[in-house]
Amino acid sequence: MTIRNHYETLLAAHYTWMFGRPFDDKVAEQRRLFEHLGALPKDRGLAFDLGSGPGFQAIALAELGFTQVIAVDLSPTLLTELEHHKQGHAIETREADLVATLAHAAPESTDMIVCMGDTLTPLESRAEVTRLFAHATSVLAAGGTFVLTYRDLSAEVTGTDRFIPVASDANRHLTCFLEYAPDTVMVHDLLHEREGEQWSFRASAYRKLRLPVDWVATELRAAGFTRVEVKPAGRLSCVLARKT
Numbered sequence: 279m280t281i282r283n284h285y286e287t288l289l290a291a292h293y294t295w296m297f298g299r300p301f302d303d304k305v306a307e308q309r310r311l312f313e314h315l316g317a318l319p320k321d322r323g324l325a326f327d328l329g330s331g332p333g334f335q336a337i338a339l340a341e342l343g344f345t346q347v348i349a350v351d352l353s354p355t356l357l358t359e360l361e362h363h364k365q366g367h368a369i370e371t372r373e374a375d376l377v378a379t380l381a382h383a384a385p386e387s388t389d390m391i392v393c394m395g396d397t398l399t400p401l402e403s404r405a406e407v408t409r410l411f412a413h414a415t416s417v418l419a420a421g422g423t424f425v426l427t428y429r430d431l432s433a434e435v436t437g438t439d440r441f442i443p444v445a446s447d448a449n450r451h452l453t454c455f456l457e458y459a460p461d462t463v464m465v466h467d468l469l470h471e472r473e474g475e476q477w478s479f480r481a482s483a484y485r486k487l488r489l490p491v492d493w494v495a496t497e498l499r500a501a502g503f504t505r506v507e508v509k510p511a512g513r514l515s516c517v518l519a520r521k522t
């Protein structure tokens with residue numbers, strides 16, 4: 279299943295619910311994360327939010343003073359949710375592939391690029407990740423920053439540890455099952471929903487890359503980023519890269 283179909287047929291409708299907290303709390307959390315990381319550049323003109331989903335980072339960046347935010351995602355459902363939440367902020371939504379979008383952006387036009395919440399691992403291949411990093415160095419202006427948060431799946435879990443309860447309430451349960459291959463993991467999302475007295479079940483799967491954080495940092499340096507720092511960000515790994 280393609281990542282777009284996975285979101286459109288199963289995950290997008292439940293994506294924000296999955297976090298178990300109000301939308302504005304997630305935006306505030308991302309705002310604090312940018313500040314805590316020291317990731318905000320001096321100039322705050324254009325920012326790209328790659329794989330924006332419903333816009334937790336795009337809205338946080340607009341609130342932090344970026345004058346234009348371009349939010350890119352393959353899921354029309356999640357971009358519609360972002361449109362609903364963006365209020366008066368200067369956020370443009372684009373239904374497009376994130377690598378192709380950066381490939382066509384003007385060189386040195388951008389102050390910050392973010393690709394967060396595990397958007398990196400669904401890319402096609404490591405070569406595609408390397409291409410993304412090359413486009414990011416070219417598109418950023420001097421002083422610009424690139425922030426990645428993603429799940430490092432390089433260490434394999436086995437047995438029943440591969441079943442992850444993601445979220446649940448009285449009417450919905452979302453569970454994830456991870457199936458490891460040498461370079462990739464098939465992520466199976468298993469959704470139970472109550473309709474009256476009956477429970478329905480649907481499943482959908484897509485593939486993620488296993489990207490060790492050291493490999494990501496090395497590729498960013500090879501792409502021309504001068505300062506690359508690996509930092510913890512809750513359950514995800516965070517890599518902050520600067521172009522000086």
Ligand SMILES: C[S@@+](CC[C@H](N)C(=O)[O-])C[C@H]1O[C@@H](n2cnc3c(N)ncnc32)[C@H](O)[C@@H]1O
Pocket residue numbers: 281282285328329330331332333334335350351352353356374375376377393394395396397400401
């Ligand atoms: C795990 S969500 C992260 C959303 C948001 N950034 C967050 O932190 O909650 C990953 C998002 O990336 C989008 N996505 C995945 N691959 C993409 C691609 N190649 N181009 C654009 N969007 C993509 C998905 O549609 C999904 O909305």
